[in-house]
Amino acid sequence: xxSDTDPxxxxxxxxxxxxTRRTPGHAPxxxxxxxxxxxxxxxxxxxxxxxxxxxxVTLAAGxxxxxxxxxxxxxxxxxxxxxGPEACLNTRFGYLFLSSWPRxxxxxxxxxxxxxxxxxxx
Numbered sequence: 001x002x003s004d005t006d007p008x009x010x011x012x013x014x015x016x017x018x019x020t021r022r023t024p025g026h027a028p029x030x031x032x033x034x035x036x037x038x039x040x041x042x043x044x045x046x047x048x049x050x051x052x053x054x055x056x057v058t059l060a061a062g063x064x065x066x067x068x069x070x071x072x073x074x075x076x077x078x079x080x081x082x083x084g085p086e087a088c089l090n091t092r093f094g095y096l097f098l099s100s101w102p103r104x105x106x107x108x109x110x111x112x113x114x115x116x117x118x119x120x121x122x
Contacts, residue, residue, distance in 0.1 A: 025112030067114035
């Protein structure tokens with residue numbers, strides 16, 4: 001079960017402190033994940049995760065490449081390796097849903113624009 005203070009499932013392996021920062025690029029908030037699914041279909045884009053390197057996530061939406069940051073790029077890269085590169089991007093909240101969601105609660109990532117740095121987790 002998800003909690004408001006720790007977005008990871010209770011069965012998930014915890015090797016580092018949980019991020020509690022709710023700004024773009026950090027831990028997705030449970031309420032916003034639920035709100036993503038109440039929005040319009042126009043807020044969703046099918047994307048392909050092209051690469052996660054040097055803290056930058058590159059997504060392909062059709063012929064367009066988009067670049068974002070996430071506070072845990074290594075975790076995102078592992079999740080993409082496990083789930084595959086096909087995903088959906090909620091443009092309203094900037095949340096990336098990998099194909100293994102909702103089966104894997106940790107398959108949701110908050111993204112921020114690549115031209116901004118993600119401040120340290122808090």
